[in-house]
Amino acid sequence: MSEPAIELMDVSRRFGPKVAVDGVSLRIESGQVYGLIGPNGAGKTTTFSMMCGYLRPTRGQVRVMGVTPSAEGALKGKLGVLPQDAVLPGGWKVGPLLMYWARLSGLEAPEREARESLEKVGLLEAWSVETSALSHGMGKRVALAQALMGRPPLVLLDEPTAGMDPRIAHQVRQVILDMRGQRTVVVSSHNLQELEQLCDAAAILDRGRLVQAGSIADLTSQGAEFRVQVARGAILLPELEALPGVTAARLEGEHLLHVRFDGLAHKPEEVISRVVGHLLQSGVLILGVSRGQRLEERVLQLT
Ligand SMILES: Nc1ncnc2c1ncn2[C@@H]1O[C@H](COP(=O)(O)OP(=O)(O)OP(=O)(O)O)[C@@H](O)[C@H]1O
Numbered sequence: 001m002s003e004p005a006i007e008l009m010d011v012s013r014r015f016g017p018k019v020a021v022d023g024v025s026l027r028i029e030s031g032q033v034y035g036l037i038g039p040n041g042a043g044k045t046t047t048f049s050m051m052c053g054y055l056r057p058t059r060g061q062v063r064v065m066g067v068t069p070s071a072e073g074a075l076k077g078k079l080g081v082l083p084q085d086a087v088l089p090g091g092w093k094v095g096p097l098l099m100y101w102a103r104l105s106g107l108e109a110p111e112r113e114a115r116e117s118l119e120k121v122g123l124l125e126a127w128s129v130e131t132s133a134l135s136h137g138m139g140k141r142v143a144l145a146q147a148l149m150g151r152p153p154l155v156l157l158d159e160p161t162a163g164m165d166p167r168i169a170h171q172v173r174q175v176i177l178d179m180r181g182q183r184t185v186v187v188s189s190h191n192l193q194e195l196e197q198l199c200d201a202a203a204i205l206d207r208g209r210l211v212q213a214g215s216i217a218d219l220t221s222q223g224a225e226f227r228v229q230v231a232r233g234a235i236l237l238p239e240l241e242a243l244p245g246v247t248a249a250r251l252e253g254e255h256l257l258h259v260r261f262d263g264l265a266h267k268p269e270e271v272i273s274r275v276v277g278h279l280l281q282s283g284v285l286i287l288g289v290s291r292g293q294r295l296e297e298r299v300l301q302l303t
Helices: 044-052 094-104 110-120 136-148 166-179 192-198 237-241 268-281 295-302
Strands: 006-015 018-028 033-037 059-064 079-082 154-158 184-188 201-206 209-215 225-232 246-252 256-261 285-291
Touching: 006 044, 018 044, 018 059, 018 201, 033 044, 033 166, 033 192, 044 059, 044 154, 044 184, 079 136, 094 110, 094 136, 110 136, 136 154, 136 166, 166 184, 166 192, 192 295, 201 295, 225 268, 237 246, 237 268, 246 268, 256 268, 268 285
Parallel strands: 018 209, 033 184, 033 201, 079 154, 154 184
Antiparallel strands: 006 018, 006 059, 201 209, 225 256, 225 285, 246 256
């Protein structure tokens, strides 16, 4: 197996008596978009900060692209970071500030880098705007532009779309999707629908501990569960449960049917077709079918 982009081995981090991260082990492969999920105080930002090298673990080991991230200069030029509460310095205009940062990072062609990055986050028109005159969402986009400059192989984004309007959030998600497969991106977000759409895999943290990690397909049980949105008609659950492969069926409200199946012995497409066929024969009208649970539902079960 090739070397992972990031590996945490039994990592803990304390702040005095407070254990913020507790014995977490996880592996993030190169080219993945990887989500860090968890309720407030779960340890996402602390984990993030250890991946960036801003914090050292109290116990265990963090390896990022083969090095210890907290070692001086270890990740220079290889890492772009959007911290949770990025604050831009006052007294600067956006473009010159980005050029200054590009120079500090040793990038060739700082102006081109700054312009391209600002364009990616849809903010080129703010080139000459004072940082103090930016709205919260605009400031965040400038910080994101900084994280993307120089196309680093690893990008860590803490709450990248929080505080952004829907159109800009969509654009930022597109920027992240464009990096998929080419660079490794770690995203922390409370927007689980967004993470479900963006990520290949994710880790769910709760009170400092790793609750579950895996591909989004595994986390949402895509190989063992599906949902049917029903317009109208009477659903007889025992009849569905008697169909080959189906292990359980339940209704959420009147219009959402959840079906679990034995994904090892049966192909999803066969069980889905069988269930949908049976429903249609029984006169049930269907609005849609989707595989797996919602990620949100899974996280609520686990945390
Ligand atoms: N510098 C610190 N000193 C003391 N306690 C801290 C410090 N940083 C974090 N903590 C505590 O560690 C725990 C994990 O915090 P962390 O910020 O990593 O959580 P989070 O998952 O990012 O939360 P949120 O979703 O609210 O941003 C919390 O209980 C927090 O109060």
